[in-house]
Amino acid sequence: MSSVLSRMNGHATGRAQGSATGRDVGRLLADFGHDLPVAPAPAMEEKDARLFRYAGRRGPRRAGRGWATAPAPVSTWRMTSDQAPVLWPFIATPGLPPTGAWMGIDQLSGGSFYVDPFGWVVRDDIQVTNPNIFCFGNPGVGKSATVKAMVLRLLDFGYRALILGDVKDEYEKLCHAVGVEPFTIGPGLPARVNPLAFGPLGQGWADLDPVEVQRRSSLVFGRWLTLVRGLVGSQRIGDSLVPFGPSDEVVVTAALQELTGYAAGGSRLVEVTIPQLWHLLDNPTDRLITQCRYASQRQFLDETRLLRDALGQLVTGALAGLFDDHTSIDVDWRAPIQSLSLSRLEPLGDEAVGIALLCLNSWGRAMRETAAPGDLRLVVRDESWRQLRLGPDAVKSFDADLRLSRRGDLQIAVAHKPGDLPSAGAAGSQAAVIAKEMLHLADIKILHGQDAAVGDDLERLLALGPIARNLVTGWARHGKGRAVWGVGEQLYKVQTVLHPLEKHLTFTNDAIQGAG
Secondary structure: OHHHHHHHHHHHHHHHHHOOOOOOHHHHHHHOOOOOOOOOOOOOOOOOOOOOOOOOOOOOOOOOOOOOOOOOOOOOOOOOOOOHHHHOOOOOOOOOOOOOEEEEEEOOOOOEEEEOHHHHHHOOOOOOOOOOEEEEOOOOOOHHHHHHHHHHHHHHHOEEEEEEEEOOOOOHHHHHHOOOOOEEOOOOOOOOOOOOOOHHHHOOHHHOOHHHHHHHHHHHHHHHHHHHHHHHHOOEEOOEEOOOOHHHHHHHHHHHHHHHOOOOOOOOOOOOOHHHHHHHHHOOOHHHHHHOOOOOHHHHHHHOHHHHHHHHHHHHOOOOOOOOOOOOOOOOOOOOEEEEEOHHHHHHOHHHHHHHHHHHHHHHHHHOOOOOOOOEEEEEEOOOHHHHOOOHHHHHHHHHHHOOHHHOEEEEEEEOOHHHOHHHOOOOOHHHHHHHHHHHHOOEEEEOOOOHHHHHHHHHHHOOOHHHHHHHHOHHHHOOOEEEEEEOOEEEEEEEOOOHHHHHHOOOOHHHHOOO
């Protein structure tokens, strides 16, 4: 049988070789009912769909591919996000969301840096609880340009700006660029601002219920008392400040209530001025003397001499004619920006400018006491150190403004260095302590270039750490617009980028290089 199969195979093979249509052995056996086992077809190699191939621990084992004869030592570390920057300081902070105004480049991550103060407050993933901003930096490092660029760009995102005291007319170009004429206050000029103005709280007094009357009166008289305390406390007797004690507070409050008609239960209050307050204290009524618990007019005049003389300086002194009459300017609060220039007061000295800033701050607070929801205002306080050095009562007034930021007024305080705040008074004094604590009322800090000598202040007051401190005293000093931004507890190394048109609007060296 095997020989027969062999002959048949040979014959069939020969025919298969001779003709392409011949039957092979498998087909021939199938014709006689015999099926040969079929060998499985070799599996075709599937094409690797992966885009990347991971190299082994020693690298690709091919020439020129860096194959290592021994595996690289690899260790595993477990730590928190607070500890990681200590061992790997060049790992960038997580970027902020791209909301608000674009400011420049985050040099650590290479991405864009955006600023949106109120937007950060309402987000739970950003550790910002109040939108106030402190901006520090040496002259000439670009802090003013950064603030002005930030103000200009945020106007497109629902913010408006109020410059309460433009000491050097730095915001004049910015106002003109958006079609607004700034107000100028100075000797011989017609503009007047009454720091004792009622503001919106004085409207519709006759229609208020007793509870609302009590609430509004507390706000109005409290604001006026804070202002008068600051104005009186900024005056000096030799090297000492004029004291403003509890008795002075009672006298001022009683006098203001009598002048406005509140003491007599008037349904419509009368706006008063500082000269009217001064004249009433110089010529007290019997009712005022009795209400303040003085035995006679002579005792009243003797006990209030320092108070009256301090108020008199505001009426007859260097600032005469500026804050001693009813407000004569009509501010359009719907405009994108409003600015009150104090450049004409520069020759009068730092103290006069500081007192003017104090008056404007009180007036601005009055105008904004009933701001509508969503009316977000950037209140720029340039040269803020001048007000802080007037004494503890002036510091308290500034502190009160910072604490009202959640209602829609974002305070931007511009100063030279963080040490300007504690220097508001002698070491350990009440003014110095309050000023130092104000740093905690601003969760956003912009730190431009500083001298190396300021490094200790940065560490002591802001707890920056050596890396951020070296950036401020090194990298940030070697280029304009460079700054370390502190947003909550996160730090960002930012280079502000200005458009050519913005460079013209933010230029601050006109006095040196000429305006042309």
